[in-house]
Amino acid sequence: MRNWWKFLGIGLLLFASVAGFWVPLAPALVHVSPDRIAPGPVELTITGYNTRFGPGALVSLKNADQTICAKSVVARDAGHVTARFEIPAGMKENLTDVAVDDLIYTGALFTEELGSGIESSICPEPYPSPTGFTFPNRSILYESIRNLHFHVPMWFTMIALMGISVFQSIKVLGSNSLDQDLTAEMAVRIGLVFCVLGLVTGALWARATWGAFWTNDVKLNGAAVTGLIYVAYLVLRGSVQDAHKRARLSAIYNIFAFILLVLFLFVVPRLNAIDSLHPGNGGNSGFNDLDLDSRLRMIFYPAVLGWILLGCWMYDLRVRAARLANALDR
């Protein structure tokens, strides 16, 4: 069974893709209307996502140390609840957060006309609602958090293939082997397929979350430049006639290209001076800060391994076809 890794790759992809779509998002509050309130009677309509609002829903408004409970609550359906409040005039701070049962929407509200005293009421404690296996429900992202399992593995696969390529290139410098040079070239070619897929899927995701297909984010530009560096590697190969000269020259170029890849994708976006929209870069925290992130990881790591194995399979096929073509040319 020397093909076990191909089965493993497809199995992991199957698992990650099915789970990536099947696992529901955690319930969350997504909308509060109106979002500006003033002292006096207030009626708020709160929209939830994947929530199960019932007749006994507990609704309250909060800030750092004050809580105002709802006078009456009407759950219109599982995703909508309407609550009436009597906001006291003596609030010291803005009421910013809305809570329904154990769900909290921070920064949902702005309160006008503050007083100087503290008025707060004691609300009944909600029971923690049982949740199954869910993905985190983050504002802006919502369901598109699933793209973590599809878009990000493209980049991991590209980096793995470029790593294989630079490894072969280093061997070329010692051995002058044309076959190793061929494997280095084919790894770059397959890596570029994943680079293009990463860029296109990233553009779609960016449109849905950041509002534009292309933003001037360091990681985007770094990824695009990295792709161009590897296109230049292929152009360089095409411009040298002598096979041994081409092998050595492109091997040296490839080593520099990989160093630039590491710089553009890992070092530059993490510099503190640079802001990045990507999680885990610049001043932006990654998915790591989510308490539920272990659930994402349980799908994400198999997805990454599955895609890398698929990329290796594609690379294997490409190398074998190229070797056959060389043998037939001779």
Next chain:
Amino acid sequence: MRTFLSFLLLILSFAARAESAAPSWLESTLYGNGKINVVVAVVAVIILGIGIWLWRMDRRISKLERKS
């Protein structure tokens, strides 16, 4: 291949025109529904990309078969 590409460009230009006429197709497809559509679009792009690669690989191997 060339006819296929020009056909693709034609379709894309129509799609671009449709977008400028009504602000909605992209807005409604990518923003609605808790943004599940963007995940579907991403997966579609990946499958399409792998499909195009397979197609080219198929042609490459056909060429080898003809040579041998």
